[in-house]
Amino acid sequence: MAEEMFSSYITSAKMVFDFTAKHLFGYDPEKAKDKNMSERFTYFLQGLMSFPLNIPGTAFHKCLENQKMVLRLMKDLIDERRAMPEKHRGNFIDQMIDGIKTESFLSDDFVMYVMFGILFASFETIASTLTLAIMFLIEHPMVVKEQEVVNESLRMASVVPGFLRRAIQDIHISGYTIPKGCTILVASSALQLNPDT
Incomplete structure (x- = not known):
């Protein structure tokens, strides 16, 4: 070929x-x-x-x-x-x-x-x-391997504790209601380390 x-x-x-x-x-x-x-x-x-x-x-x-x-x-x-x-x-x-x-x-x-x-x-x-x-x-193909390590490290644990978002509408999740206008802290590391996500 x-x-x-x-x-x-x-x-x-x-x-x-x-x-x-x-x-x-x-x-x-x-x-x-x-x-x-x-x-x-x-x-x-x-x-x-x-x-x-x-x-x-x-x-x-x-x-x-x-x-x-x-x-x-x-x-x-x-x-x-x-x-x-x-x-x-x-x-x-x-x-x-x-x-x-x-x-x-x-x-x-x-x-x-x-x-x-x-x-x-x-x-x-x-x-x-x-x-x-x-x-x-x-x-320099080794750079790709090195970058994979960096990307996986960032995926597994972030140095950023989380990020803030404001609910633009009422959010219903697992029986709870987050009212429109509330500020939400999304803990990115919790999402990254959760085996279900």
């Missing part, structure tokens, strides 16, 4: 892009017209450090082409949200579109470039960090 190769950076980058874009802008790669947007963004980033020669076939030219496609997607998202205000989700893009109505400095282009900048800031740093973490774990 041949081992299948994959790029941890490309895979991490795709995952981070899809997650960030979904939560900030409501972008769904499964429903999008262009399902390769995360790949386009990845290739845009890879071309940023190339020699700035804008000739078809060069890495820089591909970088600029991918940037145009990503910006076009963001413009389409803005237009789509504006056309369907009833689908207001309250996420970042909706807040920015609402802001355009009241703030004179906001424009579609400004919103589009802010969206692009946020994706860039979150995407590159997290994807690179995940890739380095995977590489270091592969090179």
